[in-house]
């Protein structure tokens with residue numbers, strides 16, 4: 278399958294799941310330990326907030342692959358001037374309903390119609406994992422970010438403890454599956470560092486956001502997930518970003534500047 282068809286398939290799959298995706302975020306404020314999805318976002322929010330100031334007045338942010346707009350809403354509420362872009366009109370429909378007043382543009386993340394060197398903060402959350410080639414998107418993120426600004430980008434680790442890269446391969450070989458059949462792309466910290474350098478970033482940190490295997494507990498034993506995750510959060514504080522161990526985390530956060 279060509280890269281272009283693969284990319285379109287990722288966008289179409291998200292279009293089909295747009296409503297589901299919007300609903301998944303709804304419980305995060307009630308109980309961030311309810312399931313592994315909201316837990317992952319709780320951990321990520323804490324990481325993002327280490328780099329993004331509490332007061333966004335006078336600051337610009339772009340969210341590349343913004344989906345239903347969950348992340349940009351958090352920062353809009355803090356006063357940032359925000360633009361969201363995504364390839365899926367259905368995802369953007371949900372984003373527009375939830376976020377009146379924010380500008381949204383439908384586009385491929387490899388060719389973003391935003392001005393160069395404009396944004397103090399550029400987010401790209403859970404998008405690289407759907408791209409056969411991450412370099413064009415990273416180049417666009419670098420291009421739109423101001424010199425001295427910060428890009429915050431997540432990626433899916435090759436050696437993650439969920440073993441999801443292997444599962445994704447198996448699911449793709451099956452004719453039918455009750456897991457989403459969409460090929461995903463996984464990267465090592467070294468590959469992400471090299472690609473970020475090629476894109477033009479010079480100051481690059483790569484962090485592990487969360488670890489563990491709760492994604493499988495979600496499916497097998499959902500009732501034990503909230504108490505387990507509450508305890509696991511403390512373990513994650515010690516291990517998810519520890520040297521060597523971070524390579525086995527389930528999400529990388531790239532913090533990149535130039």
Ligand SMILES: C[S@@+](CC[C@H](N)C(=O)[O-])C[C@H]1O[C@@H](n2cnc3c(N)ncnc32)[C@H](O)[C@@H]1O
Nearest residue numbers: 291342343344363364365368385386402403407
């Ligand atoms: C897992 S969702 C993440 C959405 C949002 N960043 C979040 O964290 O809630 C991935 C998003 O990337 C978008 N996407 C994937 N490939 C894309 C591409 N080539 N161009 C534009 N958007 C793309 C999908 O439409 C989807 O909204």
